Amino acid sequence: MHEIVTAALVRAGRVLLVHRSPNRHAYPDVWDLPGGHIEPGETELAALAREMHEELGVQIATVSAIHLCRLGAGHGEESVRFSAWLVDEWKGTPANAAPDEHDEIRWFRPEEVPPLAHERMGPALVEAMRNTRA
Numbered sequence: 388m389h390e391i392v393t394a395a396l397v398r399a400g401r402v403l404l405v406h407r408s409p410n411r412h413a414y415p416d417v418w419d420l421p422g423g424h425i426e427p428g429e430t431e432l433a434a435l436a437r438e439m440h441e442e443l444g445v446q447i448a449t450v451s452a453i454h455l456c457r458l459g460a461g462h463g464e465e466s467v468r469f470s471a472w473l474v475d476e477w478k479g480t481p482a483n484a485a486p487d488e489h490d491e492i493r494w495f496r497p498e499e500v501p502p503l504a505h506e507r508m509g510p511a512l513v514e515a516m517r518n519t520r521a
Contacts, residue, residue, distance in 0.1 A: 389467045392435045393422030394447065394474045395455060395512055396481060401496050402516060403481055405442070405489040407504065414504035420471060420512070421489070431470050439477070443492070444484040451476035456511040471508060473515055 396403040409416040421442045425434040432449040439447045455471040483492050495501070497516045503509045 390425040391422055391467055391469045392425055392431050392438060393420035393469060393471045393508075394435055394439055394452070395420055395471065395515070396439070396443070396445075396447075396477065397473055397475050397516060398494075400516070401494040402500065402512065403443070403492060403494055404500070404503075405483070406491040406493070408488060408490045411488065417504045418501045419504040420508065421492075422471075431472075435472055435474075439474070440484075442483075442485045442488065443479075443481040445477040445479040445481050447474045448476035448478075453515075455515050456508065458505055458507055460505065469505060469508070471511070 404418045405421045406418050407414055407416060421439065422435070423438040425431060432452060435452065436447050436449055439445050452472045452474050455473050458469045460467045460469070481492065483489055497513045500509055500513055
């Protein structure tokens with residue numbers, strides 16, 4: 388099973404999403420939360436911090452991370468478990484530090500959030516954004 392962590396960076400009522408490059412093998416040409424694989428021996432929060440630094444060039448405050456949801460997809464060796472987190476504290480200005488993975492990053496208000504790569508993630512994200520008012 389592959390384990391993936393993703394983060395919803397939320398500020399001023401908006402969430403930062405990444406647009407997956409059209410040439411990606413998995414989920415090409417869709418909006419998604421930034422994130423990636425948990426490496427062996429890594430905790431979810433350690434992986435989240437590493438991925439946000441690698442993909443967006445920011446250092447998140449893991450103490451601000453609030454668990455959003457956990458989703459499963461696929462079967463057998465192709466199964467994936469996603470763990471999504473809301474994060475509202477970080478240092479640095481988010482930028483596309485992984486242009487081979489994403490061709491765009493953009494801030495969205497809850498009512499503007501497009502369909503995400505994992506359709507069940509979008510409603511959970513929008514509801515959490517409205518409830519936390521981050």
